[in-house]
Amino acid sequence: MEQRARKVLIVGMGAFAQGLASLASRSGATASYDVAMGSRRMLPGRSGLLPGLEDTPVRCLEEALPEADMVILALPASGLPDFVSSYGQQLSGKVVVDVTNPWKSDYAKLGCTAGPDCDVDLENKDVEYKDQLDTTDTSSSWSTKMPPGPPKSTSSSSATWLAGALPSSAAVVKSFSNLSAYTLIHGDPLTEHMKSVAASDSHQAAQAAAELGRAMGLEMRIVASLSYAATLEARQHSLLPAWQWPTWLMATTWLLVHTYSFIRYNYYGNAAWYTVILWITNKSIGWVSLWGMVYTYLPGVLVCWWQLLARRPVVRLPCWLKAWMDARKPLGLLSLFTMLLHLLFSTFLWMPSYYSKLWDKTDVAVVPTINSTGLDAFGLIKGGKVPPGLQVIFADDAYTYSTTNSTTMSTWPVSGPRKQTVAVAALNASHPLEMLTTATNIITLRSKLNWIGESSTLLGIISGVLMGVIALTSMPSITPKMNWREWRLLQSRAGWLAVCTATVHVLLLGAPWWPAAKEDWPAMIPTITLMSTIPPMILLLLKGMLVLPPICIMLSRVRSGKWACRDDAGADPLAHTAVFAIKQH
Numbered sequence: 001m002e003q004r005a006r007k008v009l010i011v012g013m014g015a016f017a018q019g020l021a022s023l024a025s026r027s028g029a030t031a032s033y034d035v036a037m038g039s040r041r042m043l044p045g046r047s048g049l050l051p052g053l054e055d056t057p058v059r060c061l062e063e064a065l066p067e068a069d070m071v072i073l074a075l076p077a078s079g080l081p082d083f084v085s086s087y088g089q090q091l092s093g094k095v096v097v098d099v100t101n102p103w104k105s106d107y108a109k110l111g112c113t114a115g116p117d118c119d120v121d122l123e124n125k126d127v128e129y130k131d132q133l134d135t136t137d138t139s140s141s142w143s144t145k146m147p148p149g150p151p152k153s154t155s156s157s158s159a160t161w162l163a164g165a166l167p168s169s170a171a172v173v174k175s176f177s178n179l180s181a182y183t184l185i186h187g188d189p190l191t192e193h194m195k196s197v198a199a200s201d202s203h204q205a206a207q208a209a210a211e212l213g214r215a216m217g218l219e220m221r222i223v224a225s226l227s228y229a230a231t232l233e234a235r236q237h238s239l240l241p242a243w244q245w246p247t248w249l250m251a252t253t254w255l256l257v258h259t260y261s262f263i264r265y266n267y268y269g270n271a272a273w274y275t276v277i278l279w280i281t282n283k284s285i286g287w288v289s290l291w292g293m294v295y296t297y298l299p300g301v302l303v304c305w306w307q308l309l310a311r312r313p314v315v316r317l318p319c320w321l322k323a324w325m326d327a328r329k330p331l332g333l334l335s336l337f338t339m340l341l342h343l344l345f346s347t348f349l350w351m352p353s354y355y356s357k358l359w360d361k362t363d364v365a366v367v368p369t370i371n372s373t374g375l376d377a378f379g380l381i382k383g384g385k386v387p388p389g390l391q392v393i394f395a396d397d398a399y400t401y402s403t404t405n406s407t408t409m410s411t412w413p414v415s416g417p418r419k420q421t422v423a424v425a426a427l428n429a430s431h432p433l434e435m436l437t438t439a440t441n442i443i444t445l446r447s448k449l450n451w452i453g454e455s456s457t458l459l460g461i462i463s464g465v466l467m468g469v470i471a472l473t474s475m476p477s478i479t480p481k482m483n484w485r486e487w488r489l490l491q492s493r494a495g496w497l498a499v500c501t502a503t504v505h506v507l508l509l510g511a512p513w514w515p516a517a518k519e520d521w522p523a524m525i526p527t528i529t530l531m532s533t534i535p536p537m538i539l540l541l542l543k544g545m546l547v548l549p550p551i552c553i554m555l556s557r558v559r560s561g562k563w564a565c566r567d568d569a570g571a572d573p574l575a576h577t578a579v580f581a582i583k584q585h
């Protein structure tokens with residue numbers, strides 16, 4: 001006998017209700033479900049409906065509710081009390097799906113004892129259903145009885161409130177609330193991976209909602225407790241939970257190191273106060289980026305040392321270390337972000353007046369500024385020669401020219417304001433050198449980076465590029481496509497190379513001047529290149545010891561179980577269950 005199509009009524013005409021109806025229609029779920037939308041008011045015509053919903057009937061609630069097997073409440077949570085008082089009795093014996101994501105004010109209106117901040121015992125999700133499932137029941141009816149379940153007065157979510165407010169024969173399911181209306185309207189059920197959860201105290205009800213979800217192309221998971229609704233609702237309110245403490249850590253670090261740099265260079269040093277805006281910020285951002293790498297790679301190294309010292313191939317991590325391990329990705333991305341800022345700032349500041357140590361010094365001839373009588377009609381300096389091999393700068397430092405054997409002053413263009421001020425009296429053919437002064441060991445606009453400048457710049461760029469590649473390969477769309485060897489090469493080896501190159505980049509910028517700078521340290525405050533490189537050097541030392549014999553041999557013996565802790569002999573192998581993947585180190 002042909003089964004009757006199961007009747008699903010979506011209550012509401014908003015974006016979410018229409019999205020669900022649209023997905024049901026696009027996915028082909030309407031072949032086995034009789035889907036309709038229900039409105040409190042009959043709309044004139046079908047205005048406001050999405051294209052593609054022409055075949056989805058819009059019915060008035062009084063008429064449609066008694067016939068429905070499943071009712072999906074796509075209403076604002078604030079509308080639930082009104083809806084329940086008007087139509088609650090008509091929901092007896094039906095599966096009622098709550099999709100709401102209440103605001104805090106909605107919880108107050110519903111009189112929930114806990115809002116989005118409530119602490120829900122997640123372990124509950126694994127409890128077994130207490131209601132006896134009749135697996136032989138293949139009838140198309142979804143009428144369910146609510147199991148004895150948790151007391152209805154404990155409303156920690158809109159779903160539990162609903163379960164308490166509706167007749168006891170209505171089975172409430174929390175589902176679909178994690179999906180956005182946009183996804184429902186535009187998502188492709190064939191190609192996109194959309195997931196949701198059906199949480200209910202009634203297995204039949206959860207099963208029914210999950211079946212509908214699967215028919216619409218969603219991947220559904222059943223959770224055996226309506227109390228999980230509080231977690232689902234809270235999740236919609238939490239703001240980037242995985243990023244919160246890594247962001248605080250990085251922000252606090254930046255504040256501390258920025259203050260240190262300000263004290264070192266502006267307060268005790270002789271840098272102008274306004275350099276704290278960009279120049280000092282660039283230093284502190286680079287510092288934070290380097291320490292961000294330390295924060296990212298240190299926990300993995302600590303776990304390896306723990307394995308070695310405990311002589312256990314697998315260790316159960318304490319909560320703080322587990323949380324730190326889990327935070328490595330946000331920490332690494334924040335480190336990349338600050339490094340990109342450092343790169344951007346440095347691009348604008350990369351000039352000898354800020355980083356004089358990194359430029360080659362040269363000997364120059366200085367042309368004093370007098371007047372412009374020696375300029376020709378084209379703004380060129382007339383006549384005169386200067387000794388070959390010198391650079392020539394004008395006394396106001398605005399222009400620089402190199403001289404070669406063949407260079408004559410007449411080939412040097414001068415334009416703009418200089419046309420009025422440049423002196424050429426000194427450069428006439430009879431006395432070309434008399435008015436020139438020479439200076440040695442200074443930087444001019446013609447100066448090039450010295451070897452330290454070139455090397456540290458290159459290493460900084462290499463480190464940045466490597467971090468960018470690591471960030472790319474940690475994207476959810478790329479990571480699953482990588483095999484173990486590729487993952488290890490990019491996430492581990494490339495990561496360590498990035499730490500090394502970044503550390504050497506900073507060392508090159510500072511270490512050659514540490515001995516001389518020691519006498520100049522104001523108030524004995526060390527330079528920031530010294531302070532910032534101590535933690536990464538300790539990290540590299542700890543890592544270096546792990547990869548070099550004999551410690552690497554000892555570690556591999558521990559990991560293979562050949563050199564295990566004696567206490568573990570004969571112990572339950574699950575006693576020290578690993579909670580981290582070696583892969584990630």
Ligand SMILES: NC(=O)c1ccc[n+]([C@@H]2O[C@H](COP(=O)([O-])OP(=O)(O)OC[C@H]3O[C@@H](n4cnc5c(N)ncnc54)[C@H](OP(=O)(O)O)[C@@H]3O)[C@@H](O)[C@H]2O)c1
Binds near residue numbers: 039041
């Ligand atoms: N939009 C999203 O991306 C999204 C994502 C996840 C979850 N949700 C949840 O889905 C629910 C609906 O969201 P939405 O964006 O579609 O809201 P919406 O655009 O405000 O639509 C709500 C609809 O509910 C109906 N309604 C309002 N008060 C009612 C009442 N007292 N009784 C009966 N019907 C009432 C109205 O339809 P009629 O006037 O025609 O009856 C209205 O069109 C919300 O609880 C929201 O938290 C939404």
